[in-house]
Amino acid sequence: xxxxxxTTPTQAEWKFTAKxxxxxxxxxxxxxxxxxxxxxxxxxxxxxxxxxxxxxxxxATGCMEIVGxxxxxxxxxxxxxHTAFENAAANASGIEAALKVMRKKGKIKNEHIDVIxxxxxxxxxxxxxxxLSGAVERGHDFLFILYDNEGYMNTGIQRSSSTPIxxxxxxxxxxxxxxxxxxxxxxxxxxxxxxxxxxxxxATPYYWKDLVTKVRKGLEVEGPAFLHVFAPxxxxxxxEPSKTMEYSKLAVESCVFPIWEAVNxxxxxxxxxxxxxxxxxxxxxxxxxxxxxxxxxxxxxxxNTHIVDEIQxxxxxRWQKLLQQCELTNP
Amino acid sequence: MSQEKTxxxxxxxxVTSKSSVNFQTGDWKTYMPNLTCDKCTKCLTCAILCxxxxxxxxxxxxxxxxxxxxxxxxxxxxxxxxxxxINMKIPEGE
Numbered sequence: 001x002x003x004x005x006x007t008t009p010t011q012a013e014w015k016f017t018a019k020x021x022x023x024x025x026x027x028x029x030x031x032x033x034x035x036x037x038x039x040x041x042x043x044x045x046x047x048x049x050x051x052x053x054x055x056x057x058x059x060a061t062g063c064m065e066i067v068g069x070x071x072x073x074x075x076x077x078x079x080x081x082h083t084a085f086e087n088a089a090a091n092a093s094g095i096e097a098a099l100k101v102m103r104k105k106g107k108i109k110n111e112h113i114d115v116i117x118x119x120x121x122x123x124x125x126x127x128x129x130x131x132l133s134g135a136v137e138r139g140h141d142f143l144f145i146l147y148d149n150e151g152y153m154n155t156g157i158q159r160s161s162s163t164p165i166x167x168x169x170x171x172x173x174x175x176x177x178x179x180x181x182x183x184x185x186x187x188x189x190x191x192x193x194x195x196x197x198x199x200x201x202x203a204t205p206y207y208w209k210d211l212v213t214k215v216r217k218g219l220e221v222e223g224p225a226f227l228h229v230f231a232p233x234x235x236x237x238x239x240e241p242s243k244t245m246e247y248s249k250l251a252v253e254s255c256v257f258p259i260w261e262a263v264n265x266x267x268x269x270x271x272x273x274x275x276x277x278x279x280x281x282x283x284x285x286x287x288x289x290x291x292x293x294x295x296x297x298x299x300x301x302x303x304n305t306h307i308v309d310e311i312q313x314x315x316x317x318r319w320q321k322l323l324q325q326c327e328l329t330n331p
Numbered sequence: 332m333s334q335e336k337t338x339x340x341x342x343x344x345x346v347t348s349k350s351s352v353n354f355q356t357g358d359w360k361t362y363m364p365n366l367t368c369d370k371c372t373k374c375l376t377c378a379i380l381c382x383x384x385x386x387x388x389x390x391x392x393x394x395x396x397x398x399x400x401x402x403x404x405x406x407x408x409x410x411x412x413x414x415x416x417i418n419m420k421i422p423e424g425e
Contacts, residue, residue: 242406
């Protein structure tokens with residue numbers, strides 16, 4: 001971090017409390033037009049609490065881009081740029097390259113400017129994947145944050161390759177012929193890990209301290225970093241708006257979405273998931289997570305209960321694999 | 332037609348200029364949060380998890396205050412409060 005002149009402490013020494021987080025002014029402002037109980041809105045607010053100095057945000061099309069920039073209003077209290085669905089990472093690499101040149105030509109002071117690219121699961125898993133892969137291959141210094149609400153919620157709840165198996169969406173409707181989506185969720189973090197990134201992590205907003213720490217760590221990495229944030233969507237999941245954070249907690253407790261971080265490819269479970277690996281009796285059945293979400297309602301009909309068992313088995317299998325990857329064993 | 336702007340004079344993209352704090356979303360709500368001050372431990376969980384940033388502690392007393400101009404009444408604060416000091420009510424007279 002030779003070019004950094006910021007005096008903000010680095011993550012190793014950055015200690016913060018709930019009070020500090022609340023006291024820090026919002027950079028994603030109130031008055032945005034997200035639905036009541038929006039998970040990604042909380043995620044964005046928390047991400048912006050982790051910034052350490054001058055920051056530029058670029059965002060792909062998606063729910064959170066729309067709700068934050070309805071003309072002539074903007075919810076962003078920092079430089080913010082919107083591009084097409086596929087371009088978040090390409091845009092971030094352009095910004096980073098431009099900053100480099102401007103610094104070289106003496107047009108800006110020699111201070112470090114962080115670049116954050118934000119995209120939803122459509123803009124990351126499907127449409128933006130090749131731009132993301134290209135940008136991280138070129139080694140640009142930016143943090144890519146994926147807020148994953150498991151579908152194209154903005155355009156009317158269509159399936160994406162992030163939608164989990166069994167979920168009913170408007171393009172994978174549950175009925176007599178098919179019980180919701182038939183395909184598995186794409187393992188995006190594995191794809192990013194295969195790019196040999198210095199920092200890859202997963203997080204959920206319920207464990208906000210963990211999320212804020214991970215964003216800061218991702219910003220501090222010199223080079224590309226990737227953060228996968230789980231963000232429940234009450235509108236698309238057909239769940240209670242008040243239970244948004246509860247589902248983001250249950251996803252971790254049932255091991256549907258374990259949280260971990262990988263520094264230089266070495267994976268480590270984060271505390272909430274580590275607790276479950278050490279005390280397996282605390283692991284909740286996926287049924288607890290699926291229940292109450294309207295998109296999984298059909299799975300509880302007598303003819304479909306085998307799918308719940310299949311989801312449980314698949315989740316267990318993924319959890320065991322993750323434990324092995326973290327060099328832990330689970331009795 | 333000499334007044335037409337050249338491509339260099341046209342801004343590259345639409346520019347949004349007003350801060351969204353001028354757009355109040357408080358009238359969206361059905362339920363209103365209600366705080367029982369005796370129960371509140373000032374842990375600030377609600378203020379952190381609120382999607383709207385509508386909950387702030389009072390700078391003098393530290394007591395939680397809701398900014399009803401932005402609160403959409405989702406009830407996340409009531410659901411996540413560890414001591415259940417917040418409950419959601421339909422405002423009286425409606």
